[in-house]
Amino acid sequence: MTETTRTAECNAAPAPLMMALELGSTKWTLGVTTGPGQRPRVRTIPAGDLLTLEKEILVAKARFGLPLDAAVWSCYEAGRDGFWLHRWLIAHGGQNVVVDSSSIEVNRRARRAKTDRLDVGKLLALLLRWCGGERTVWSVVHAPSPEAEAQRQLTREIATVREDRKRVRNRIQALLATQGIRLELGARFVEHLATAQTGDGRGLPAAYRLRLEREWAHLEAITARMTAVTAARDAAIAGGTDRVATVARQLCTVRGVAETSAAVFSAELFGTRTFRNGRQLGAVLGLVPVPYRSDQRVQDQGISRAGRADLRRIALQLAWCWVRWQPDSSLTQWFQRRFVAAGGRSKRIGIVAVARKLAIALWRYVEHGVVPEGARLKA
Numbered sequence: 320m321t322e323t324t325r326t327a328e329c330n331a332a333p334a335p336l337m338m339a340l341e342l343g344s345t346k347w348t349l350g351v352t353t354g355p356g357q358r359p360r361v362r363t364i365p366a367g368d369l370l371t372l373e374k375e376i377l378v379a380k381a382r383f384g385l386p387l388d389a390a391v392w393s394c395y396e397a398g399r400d401g402f403w404l405h406r407w408l409i410a411h412g413g414q415n416v417v418v419d420s421s422s423i424e425v426n427r428r429a430r431r432a433k434t435d436r437l438d439v440g441k442l443l444a445l446l447l448r449w450c451g452g453e454r455t456v457w458s459v460v461h462a463p464s465p466e467a468e469a470q471r472q473l474t475r476e477i478a479t480v481r482e483d484r485k486r487v488r489n490r491i492q493a494l495l496a497t498q499g500i501r502l503e504l505g506a507r508f509v510e511h512l513a514t515a516q517t518g519d520g521r522g523l524p525a526a527y528r529l530r531l532e533r534e535w536a537h538l539e540a541i542t543a544r545m546t547a548v549t550a551a552r553d554a555a556i557a558g559g560t561d562r563v564a565t566v567a568r569q570l571c572t573v574r575g576v577a578e579t580s581a582a583v584f585s586a587e588l589f590g591t592r593t594f595r596n597g598r599q600l601g602a603v604l605g606l607v608p609v610p611y612r613s614d615q616r617v618q619d620q621g622i623s624r625a626g627r628a629d630l631r632r633i634a635l636q637l638a639w640c641w642v643r644w645q646p647d648s649s650l651t652q653w654f655q656r657r658f659v660a661a662g663g664r665s666k667r668i669g670i671v672a673v674a675r676k677l678a679i680a681l682w683r684y685v686e687h688g689v690v691p692e693g694a695r696l697k698a
Contacts, residue, residue, distance in 0.1 A: 423445065
């Protein structure tokens with residue numbers, strides 16, 4: 320009787336290649352390894368050079384003895400490069416995570432060494448821990464789709480133009496104030512500027528007048544741009560067929576919610592994101608409290624202030640409008656009972672809670688059609 324000898328076969332997938340990227344404006348530093356016990360391979364490539372990046376990945380696979388089809392797990396910090404690199408890595412068969420920079424562990428000493436090589440090594444070590452199942456090692460940024468990013472540009476452009484207009488107006492008023500001149504920034508500003516006199520009775524110097532005229536022309540161009548983008552936003556809400564326009568139109572049916580807040584909430588939150596519960600929505604807005612309880616020390620740290628500051632500002636403005644235009648709603652009555660009688664500072668604290676509760680109520684109205692309790696809809 321003869322015995323047949325069989326060679327043991329292993330069907331396990333090869334170990335993935337771990338890669339961390341430290342992205343700069345002129346160069347990228349990348350570190351690759353296969354496990355905690357393997358010394359990382361660190362290389363520097365020109366920023367945005369994807370051909371060199373792809374070549375370095377192939378060289379690293381050969382260096383560590385991995386097959387060409389081995390999986391690649393990568394990470395980099397969210398920043399100026401956005402999400403295009405994330406999409407490129409995913410399209411080329413890799414698994415990538417975009418990391419919130421503020422969630423990365425750092426040494427708390429007053430002085431610590433910081434170089435691109437050290438940073439990429441730290442990212443690589445955290446990536447190994449994250450792939451090993453330690454999901455709380457950092458916070459992962461959920462990359463939006465290209466369509467969602469494009470749908471947010473109109474409301475963000477309006478915010479940018481509004482800031483530009485405010486900056487130019489303040490500059491004109493500051494230039495006038497240095498000469499003791501008080502002029503209204505109206506339609507006849509240039510005419511009044513020609514006959515304006517300084518505070519000590521002199522005529523306005525020609526150099527000042529020419530600069531102010533150019534600043535005024537700049538302000539008029541910004542105002543025209545603001546008119547155009549605002550009209551485009553209103554037209555999109557009125558006749559748009561995509562989800563962002565539909566959600567904004569639905570929000571506008573609630574009394575106290577106008578086009579500005581509806582467009583921003585739809586583009587930044589309800590129309591382009593999905594939430595499983597109200598806690599996630601509050602965390603995105605940065606309106607959730609941050610507890611601090613250590614031994615016998617209990618400290619109020621206020622809200623987290625995470626995410627975009629524009630969203631929090633609009634949420635607070637919307638909360639004040641809600642208190643004014645929805646006096647019969649249960650949320651307004653809760654605010655009146657709990658905070659109004661206590662004074663001004665208590666009202667400012669309470670309106671933050673109203674903003675958080677109102678955002679959750681509007682999310683439920685958009686997702687499930689549940690009208691906030693006691694709220695009135697527009698005719």
